Structures are given as C-alpha cells and as structure tokens.
Amino acid sequence: MDTESHLHIARRFIEAIPHSKALGMEVEEIANGKAVISMPFDPRLIGDPETGVIHGGAVSALMDTCCGAAVMSHPDGAIATATIDLRIDYMRPATPGQRIRARAECYHVTRSVAFVRATALDEDDSRPVAAATGAFTFQRQGGA
Amino acid sequence: MASPEPVQVVKTRRDAALRALVEGVPYIQFLGITFDRRGDELTSVLAYREDLIGNPAIPAIHGGVTAAFLEVTAIVGLTWASQWDAIEGGQMPIDENARPRMPKTIDFTVDYLRSGLPRDAYARARVTRSGRRYASVHVEGWQDNRERLFAQATGHFLMPPSDG
Known part of the structure; x- marks a missing residue:
C-alpha cells in the first residue's frame, strides 16, 4: 500500500474517534512511528476565563491521541494500543486564538510496550507549549 | 456567645463559592463535569456521553x-482547599463577580489502571503538599467501585501570587 492511501486510512480512523472529532483534530502526518495531529483554537476549551488560555486537559487529549497514533503507525504493526501512563510538562500557556499542533514519536517498542515522546506547539514553532512522555501497550497480532 | 450560623447561610455561601470556581470555566462545561460537595469534600462527576x-x-x-477529568479535579480541588479559609471567614466573598485566580499546572502524570467504561466516572483530589508557591496534588478516579480505580494522577502546580 502506498504512503498516500495509508495516510488516508489512518486519518479516517483517527478523525472518526468520537472525542477527537469533538475537538476537531486533524491528522497532518502519520508514518513509521511518527504522527503530527493538530486542533483549532475553540472558546469552549478555555480553562482560564481571565486569560482565554486553553485548558491543559484539552492539550492532554491532543497529546494522548497523537502518541497513540504514532504507536499504531510503528512498522512493527500494532493491532491495538492503550495508554499505560502519560506525563505532560506544561512549559507555557498556548496563545489564545492559535491552532495547537502535536508531534509524537514512538522511539522504542518491546514485545508488548511502546515508549513515546511528544511536543505541542502553537504558531510559534520555536517555543513548545508542552512536552509529553508516555508508555503505551503494544498489542501484536496473535499476541496474548 | 454568638449563636451558630444558620445552616442555610453556610450552604448558600459554600455553594456560591463552588459555582464561581466551576461555572465560569468553559472547558469544565464542555466536558460536562459537575461537583458534589459534602462539607469541604468535593467529588467531581463526569457524566458519560x-x-x-x-x-x-x-x-x-x-x-x-480521563487525563482532563483528573486535571480539572486537581485544579478545582486545590483552589477550593486554598480558598477554604477565605470562604468560611467570609472576609472575601467568592462569587461569579469575584473568582480567585487559578493555579497553573507545571506537570501532570496519569496512570491508566483500567479502561474507562461507558458510564459515569468520579474523582477526588487530595492536596499532598501546599506551599506558598508550589503545590502537589494526588487524584483518584473510579467508576462503579470506589476501591477499583480506573486512573490516578499526580500533578505539580504553581500557586497564583497572593495579593496580601
């Protein structure tokens, strides 16, 4: 299967997840254990009404989805994955009104565990909004 | 000796303070999280959708x-605990016109213990350390059975500068 149709299938799959759809997530890139997913600014996601900054929880949802997508795109071929743990470091508030984009990389897999790291950026590419590291289950075909 | 405050006065004051913390935050409404209060104890409720x-x-x-639900629970729980004396002392009325500033999340780590079932979820936060500048909060989330957590989390928070 060529990269284009692979991307198309992965995109349809992830964008059909009810909560990803609720947040308006869009898959920009997904291949070889790496994924880029973004979501638009939405006033319903504001966590601090004084500043208009998006709630950390919405950034977590984006990061978790992006990490899971990176795991599913790993060449070893997981048939399913679930988050075991996820740590998010919030480096600065995302600028209100700007799109948030997460980049995740599944940098190591064992028989049953995938290790992932990710960053979240707004339109200022040089200063990350948040960073994440997580462990995910890596469920293989025919595995226990 | 002054007679104790009528129970309705106490309840009205506490519920107004809680509403001020929760209802002004769009994301809490977006997820449909509500808070059940018993005295100073808060249980957050995530109604299944x-x-x-x-x-x-x-x-x-x-x-x-799940991460967002636990983080909301931690932030509201931490703000609630840090404002409790002000709420009870009545020297600083907290309502929709006067919301306290919120702590900022430094980091948040979630352990996923079981998959979240398609039904309501509950969570409670415990402030394990509360300093002038930094706080540490632990949160437990469960569904049908209080003893069988489906997720737990620990977070560190930067407290807003006090005006005093």
Whole structure:
C-alpha cells in the first residue's frame, strides 16, 4: 500500500474517534512511528476565563491521541494500543486564538510496550507549549 | 456567645463559592463535569456521553478525557482547599463577580489502571503538599467501585501570587 492511501486510512480512523472529532483534530502526518495531529483554537476549551488560555486537559487529549497514533503507525504493526501512563510538562500557556499542533514519536517498542515522546506547539514553532512522555501497550497480532 | 450560623447561610455561601470556581470555566462545561460537595469534600462527576469515547471498539473513554477529568479535579480541588479559609471567614466573598485566580499546572502524570467504561466516572483530589508557591496534588478516579480505580494522577502546580 502506498504512503498516500495509508495516510488516508489512518486519518479516517483517527478523525472518526468520537472525542477527537469533538475537538476537531486533524491528522497532518502519520508514518513509521511518527504522527503530527493538530486542533483549532475553540472558546469552549478555555480553562482560564481571565486569560482565554486553553485548558491543559484539552492539550492532554491532543497529546494522548497523537502518541497513540504514532504507536499504531510503528512498522512493527500494532493491532491495538492503550495508554499505560502519560506525563505532560506544561512549559507555557498556548496563545489564545492559535491552532495547537502535536508531534509524537514512538522511539522504542518491546514485545508488548511502546515508549513515546511528544511536543505541542502553537504558531510559534520555536517555543513548545508542552512536552509529553508516555508508555503505551503494544498489542501484536496473535499476541496474548 | 454568638449563636451558630444558620445552616442555610453556610450552604448558600459554600455553594456560591463552588459555582464561581466551576461555572465560569468553559472547558469544565464542555466536558460536562459537575461537583458534589459534602462539607469541604468535593467529588467531581463526569457524566458519560458518547463523544467522550476514544476507542469505539471496546468502547472506552478517551485517555485524554480521563487525563482532563483528573486535571480539572486537581485544579478545582486545590483552589477550593486554598480558598477554604477565605470562604468560611467570609472576609472575601467568592462569587461569579469575584473568582480567585487559578493555579497553573507545571506537570501532570496519569496512570491508566483500567479502561474507562461507558458510564459515569468520579474523582477526588487530595492536596499532598501546599506551599506558598508550589503545590502537589494526588487524584483518584473510579467508576462503579470506589476501591477499583480506573486512573490516578499526580500533578505539580504553581500557586497564583497572593495579593496580601
């Protein structure tokens, strides 16, 4: 299967997840254990009404989805994955009104565990909004 | 000796303060999180909805929703605990016109212990350390059975500068 149709299938799959759809997530890139997913600014996601900054929880949802997508795109071929743990470091508030984009990389897999790291950026590419590291289950075909 | 405050006065004051913390935050409304108060103890409630699903095959609640639910619980719980004396002292009325500033999350780590079932979830936060500048909060989330957690989390928070 060529990269284009692979991307198309992965995109349809992830964008059909009810909560990803609720947040308006869009898959920009997904291949070889790496994924880029973004979501638009939405006033319903504001966590601090004084500043208009998006709630950390919405950034977590984006990061978790992006990490899971990176795991599913790993060449070893997981048939399913679930988050075991996820740590998010919030480096600065995302600028209100700007799109948030997460980049995740599944940098190591064992028989049953995938290790992932990710960053979240707004339109200022040089200063990350948040960073994440997580462990995910890596469920293989025919595995226990 | 002054007679104790009438119970309705106490309840009205506490409920107004809680509403001020929760209802002004769009994201808490977006997820449909409400808070059940008993004295100073808060239990957050995430009412199940189809658009909270992250894995339609099982189906299971989205891991990001679980993280967000626990983080909301931690922030509201921490703000509530840090404002309790002000609420009870009555020297600083807290209502929709006067919301206290919120702590900022430094980091937040979630352990996913079981998949989130398609039903209501509950969580409680415990402030394990509360300093002038930094605070540490632990949160437990469960569904049908209080003893069987489906997720737990620990977070560190930067407290807003006090005006005093």
